[in-house]
Every structure is written in structure tokens, then in C-alpha cells.
Amino acid sequence: MMLIWRSIDHLLPHCEPKYTNRLLLGYALTMYRHLTASFSFATLIVAACWAAAPPATPAAAPPPPAMAIPSAPQVDARSYILVDYQTDKILAAKDAAARMEPASLTKLMTAYIVFQELAGGKLKLEDMVTVSEHAWRSEGSRTFIELGKPVSVQDLILGMIVQSGNDATIALAERIAGTEDTFAQLMNSNAKRMNMVGTHFENSSGLPSPQHYTTARDMSLLANAMIRDYPQYYKYYSIHEFEHNGIKQQNRNGLLEKDPSVDGLKTGHTESAGFCLVTSAHREGMRLVSVVLGSTSMKARENASAALLSYGFTFYDTKLVVKGGIALASTPVWKAAQSPDEVGIKDDLYVTLARGQTDVKTAVDLQPKLIAPLGLDANVGTLRVFSGATPLASLPLHPLKPIAAGGWWRRLIDTIRLWFA
Numbered sequence: 001m002m003l004i005w006r007s008i009d010h011l012l013p014h015c016e017p018k019y020t021n022r023l024l025l026g027y028a029l030t031m032y033r034h035l036t037a038s039f040s041f042a043t044l045i046v047a048a049c050w051a052a053a054p055p056a057t058p059a060a061a062p063p064p065p066a067m068a069i070p071s072a073p074q075v076d077a078r079s080y081i082l083v084d085y086q087t088d089k090i091l092a093a094k095d096a097a098a099r100m101e102p103a104s105l106t107k108l109m110t111a112y113i114v115f116q117e118l119a120g121g122k123l124k125l126e127d128m129v130t131v132s133e134h135a136w137r138s139e140g141s142r143t144f145i146e147l148g149k150p151v152s153v154q155d156l157i158l159g160m161i162v163q164s165g166n167d168a169t170i171a172l173a174e175r176i177a178g179t180e181d182t183f184a185q186l187m188n189s190n191a192k193r194m195n196m197v198g199t200h201f202e203n204s205s206g207l208p209s210p211q212h213y214t215t216a217r218d219m220s221l222l223a224n225a226m227i228r229d230y231p232q233y234y235k236y237y238s239i240h241e242f243e244h245n246g247i248k249q250q251n252r253n254g255l256l257e258k259d260p261s262v263d264g265l266k267t268g269h270t271e272s273a274g275f276c277l278v279t280s281a282h283r284e285g286m287r288l289v290s291v292v293l294g295s296t297s298m299k300a301r302e303n304a305s306a307a308l309l310s311y312g313f314t315f316y317d318t319k320l321v322v323k324g325g326i327a328l329a330s331t332p333v334w335k336a337a338q339s340p341d342e343v344g345i346k347d348d349l350y351v352t353l354a355r356g357q358t359d360v361k362t363a364v365d366l367q368p369k370l371i372a373p374l375g376l377d378a379n380v381g382t383l384r385v386f387s388g389a390t391p392l393a394s395l396p397l398h399p400l401k402p403i404a405a406g407g408w409w410r411r412l413i414d415t416i417r418l419w420f421a
Helices: 002-014 017-052 103-119 153-161 166-177 180-193 216-229 231-238 298-315 408-420
Strands: 079-084 090-094 128-130 150-152 241-244 247-250 262-270 274-283 286-295 316-322 329-331 341-344 349-354 360-366 381-387 390-399
Touching: 079 216, 079 298, 090 298, 103 153, 103 166, 103 180, 103 216, 103 231, 103 262, 103 274, 128 153, 128 166, 150 153, 153 166, 153 231, 153 241, 166 180, 216 231, 216 262, 216 274, 216 286, 231 262, 262 298, 274 298, 286 298, 286 316, 298 316, 316 360, 316 381, 329 360, 349 381, 349 390, 360 390
Parallel strands: none
Antiparallel strands: 079 090, 079 286, 128 150, 241 247, 262 274, 274 286, 316 349, 329 341, 341 390, 360 381, 381 390
16 A cells, blocks of 8 residues: 555656546545455454454452441340350350359259260169159249159159259259269369359259359350250250149240240249340351340340340351361371371361351461371371461361381381481
């Protein structure tokens, strides 16, 4: 095109005017043809490229931001706590370490020891217990067992849990330990083992005594232990009513009727302790435990518990991060019969986060020189869990199977190699 233009520019001064217009018109037509051809060719190239290119993948939508967590609700209680069962993370609390009267929440520890005896085979549900005068004369709520008459262990358990009967509770304590005072020693021994540092029991039923006290935090530890250690007996806490000697009584935990996710645990009340309630609820794979101490009425303790549970389920989520018993890494082991060895954690690892928070990552740190033999309890490294830059958990890593020592030749060779490693 440039050559054509230069030729026309050279000829124009020598052409007559009548030929000049023809020459310019011819040039314009030539330019048009070239431009049309160029445009068509470019269009074909673009169309071919478009057809050959893979379809554009729409950008993945960013994950929703974690839900902002407001402060816990104000509830009618002198002391309270809300914890996640799987992680024991405290989601809300008020004066959770303050010394309080437990009232009939005491029966949670009595029941725990009864279940301990059942699981160990020292007690059977069908065993018959003769009611003593001390049990028969007990004050407060009653199952109305009769003096000198035998009652099955199962009926006494139902009387203790569903009806909160002090008489049934004392009868069980005496069956296990001989006297209630001796049984209280078992209670305190178990409380110490559970790290219930703010608790001391004087009796099995929860009747007021100057040295009979607990804390909201300690009651949450006891409730968690009950659910974890004796799931086969935890079912008793969801029974709505029980009849003994022709007298039918309703479970005093009104949330069992109002909230289908609630499946336990126990109520308590005395004039000095106020109205108390330990509650557990399970929704969509997440279990929470609330403890409310010193409310002003039955309705107030139920409303307080319901508000705390709703708060926890709305704003928090508990996730399984790492499953126990699966291989997280493999590592060489010196002087071993077989190497490398797979390592992992023993139990499932859960974390409780703000609902919608998904940026959970893990890192494995292995010890540099592991030497056989190694048992299942050997600490071979650390699993660290993060959310962003915030550490969430740190757990020891263990061999997934015992690592035996190799023969004398393997041990000798690796001993020499370790000098230079």
C-alpha cells in the first residue's frame, strides 16, 4: 500500500486534471479492498482462536466471612458457663470459678459413681437394695421408697435422676459404700481426678452443708465426663417421667419438653442455692453443655440455659480437623527392624471456631533422630493447628504401630552411621 501511494504521489504532478480524479478514485478503491481483506483475515484469526480456547472458568466465590461474635446474653443467674463438649472450649462464662451451692446437681457425681460400679461389674441394674431408715427419712424431693423394702438398682437410678429423689440417692450411696459419709470420700476422690478444683462434697444428695460446694466450671467438667465415660447410661437423663409406688413424677428439666435437641442433664434447688440447671444439647453434630447456678425461678433457669445454648449454636461451630489413627507423615527410624514409620495422633482432633471461619491449617514437626525401639506412647513430633496466624492446638505425634529394634547388624551399621549424621 505504501508503494502504491508513493507511485501516485510521483505521477500526480504530471497528470492532466481530468485524470487526477480517476487516479485518486482508483487509489481509494484499492485501499478499501486491502482494508476489507485485512479485516476479514483478522476476523477469521480471532474466531479460530476463540473456538480453540477453553471456556472461561468463573472465579470461585470467596468463602463467607466468619460471623462476628457478640458478647454473651445477660441471663438470670449468679454464675454460669457454656462449653463445647468435644473441645471443652469455654464459649461464655460469668463467675464460673465462684464457690456456689450445688443443691441436687450433686446427684451428677453420685450417678457417675453408680455408673462406674455398673461398668466395672460390681453392681447390676437388677440388684435389689433394701431401704435403710436414713434413706427413708431423708428430707427434700423424694421417690417415696419404703422402709425395709427392696428396690432394684435401676428403679433407684430412675428415682435419683428423673424424680431427683434424695431417698433413692442415699439408698444407692449406702449400697455402694456402706454409709453416706464413706460414699462422700469416693465423690471427692473422683472430683480430684477430674480436676474439679473448686468442689467439695459432704453428702450424696446435695442437701445444704457448710463444706458442700462447687463451681459452674467444675459442674461442666463433671457433665462432660458423664457423657464421655458412660454413654450407655446417659440415656437415663432424657427420660421425661417415672412412676414408683403408684406415684408418677415428671422430670424437673423442663427443657426436655421444649427443645428436642436437649437430652440431659440435671436440675437442683434449695432456698440458699437458688434454682440450678446443667443442660446438654446436641445439634448438627455439635454438643454444648451449659451450667446455670443461682437463678431466681424454675422458668428463669430454663430461659437462661436456653439463651446460652442458642448463643453457642448460633455463633460457634466445632469441626473435626484431624482424625485419630491416620498417617500424617512418615519418618526414618534408626536401628529399626523396619523403616520408615508412619506417625499420627491417637484421638480425633476437634476445634471450635467462629461460625463461618474455615482457614484452618496444620503443620507437622518431626524429631530429627528417632531410634528404635519405639512404643505407641513415644513422642516423635508435634502436630500444630492454626487459623491464620493464630495457634489453635498443639498435640504430640506417636507411632501408629510399635517399632521393634532391628538385628545386631542393623544396630551396628546405624550406630556407625549416627557418628557421621
